[in-house]
């Protein structure tokens with residue numbers, strides 16, 4: 001930074017580097033480096049291109065996979081859902097016609113779109129990344145500006161490699177201190193959202209910073225950035241550092257040789273300058289964090305696992321109070337009730353929040369030599385085929401199976417319940433995914449969001465459990 | 472996109488806060504390759520009983536609910552997933568505008584691209600609209616896009632924010648893609664000046 005320039009945030013640097021046109025009174029035309037595509041939010045965009053006689057401007061900056069609707073049963077079992085088959089066929093046809101690389105059903109690199117982007121080395125610092133999926137914020141862990149878009153915008157990016165954007169505000173989330181045993185990255189983000197609410201970050205981009213964040217692995221950073229959208233933020237990002245470079249190096253599509261050195265040199269200039277100003281700030285003391293769990297029907301309704309459910313009568317604001325009453329009604333829970341000891345029917349370990357190899361390792365480590373409670377269905381769904389292969393190479397699949405868990409193929413699975421993996425009405429689940437909305441994991445299903453450690457502890461006990469009592 | 476200038480219509484209220492896109496259109500209806508028919512499943516799990524019959528208590532199933540063109544919703548409407556199926560379903564049902572005290576970012580973006588007006592009003596106006604509806608379910612209000620105003624039955628005008636660009640596009644009924652395409656030359660210059668950061672075909 002030269003002395004006459006004002007100090008900039010990571011966000012501002014990436015934003016500025018991607019401005020194609022900035023006319024007063026109009027949104028900025030922003031260049032997009034990487035566009036990820038999946039089967040559910042893209043068909044209508046390709047139809048739009050066809051109707052207008054347009055091509056995909058940069059198939060070489062676009063990559064597709066199928067993850068939302070595909071079954072997680074073994075590949076040799078044919079797909080039975082006609083609509084899913086149609087969507088998959090449509091994506092194959094679209095990718096072929098427009099020349100887009102596709103990691104289809106048989107690809108060893110297939111998986112949840114936000115797991116495979118980083119895994120392939122496609123997600124790199126300083127880039128703009130978009131996908132027709134709100135959890136694109138996951139990629140921000142690499143110091144990218146990454147955000148979810150709608151299908152009209154998918155069409156815009158396919159056609160022009162650009163997007164129209166109004167500049168969001170910035171929000172610094174400082175996390176300082178040391179996490180206690182049993183407390184993880186998931187608990188940091190659930191804590192943040194419980195404090196600011198699910199609309200707290202609306203119009204902003206989070207930058208997570210501070211000693212705790214610096215100490216997280218890339219996979220843990222992805223867990224944090226993943227749920228930025230649950231705090232209402234457009235995106236969440238973390239400045240790239242040695243941890244970032246170490247993760248990307250040698251990945252299949254990462255720069256190699258001289259190009260690698262040049263890339264790292266550029267990436268080192270990205271972190272927020274000293275003295276840069278954010279529009280909002282919050283600080284979280286990691287030393288005081290405990291395992292978190294949600295009790296309601298949005299991710300902001302979260303508490304320490306040892307707490308009791310809040311009483312709607314203690315809330316002054318009418319609409320907020322009604323929201324909580326409605327949520328507790330749906331969840332079948334009472335004010336003042338503790339959640340520890342709450343019986344659970346299903347535990348889901350998976351989703352783009354927590355289905356990477358490190359998540360599976362901590363879970364396997366905890367369940368090794370123990371059994372899943374016989375009242376519980378414990379589903380383990382790796383985030384990608386690569387994660388699955390790695391886990392199998394380490395023997396994690398055996399540990400899960402011996403304990404009585406289901407070991408499944410990669411995909412979104414019960415995070416969104418589009419593929420047949422779903423809760424039955426009234427069932428309770430502890431899930432490592434990111435959304436506990438009504439019906440999200442199956443019509444009438446009731447979800448508690450928690451970390452992989454809490455989820456696994458719960459699978460063993462059969463009731464919501466405090467993992468700290470189990471080490 | 473259809474042109475939108477003014478709309479005088481009745482409203483229907485679903486004042487719940489934080490209505491997420493999974494409620495607007497549950498994920499099991501996303502297994503489509505076009506936009507047709509989504510309106511039939513708008514708010515599906517609130518609107519229909521387990522056996523598929525309409526839930527008579529849900530406001531969209533009332534006579535007023537069936538003809539309303541304006542949805543009056545609670546704070547932070549449209550949070551959650553980026554699915555454009557949400558505004559498609561809302562428009563498919565026949566709504567042309569949603570009034571709330573705030574909207575989630577992606578929902579707002581998606582709606583503006585389609586010409587569905589997300590109208591953010593202050594809390595007081597929101598409450599006033601709710602009580603007007605309670606008193607008289609057939610209350611009509613007028614939305615004037617050019618003036619960025621909601622006209623209440625007593626003549627009071629409440630302005631709402633909308634970015635100039637989206638406003639112009641919706642007034643003219645033009646797709647935003649056209650604007651991006653008009654900058655083809657600038658995009659080429661940008662690409663010439665910036666090395667590719669990624670190559671998925673590598």
Ligand code: SF4
Pocket residue numbers: 067068112113114133135351352353411412415416433434
């Ligand atoms: S795992 Fe869940 S949140 Fe992630 S992309 Fe799939 S459906 Fe979306």
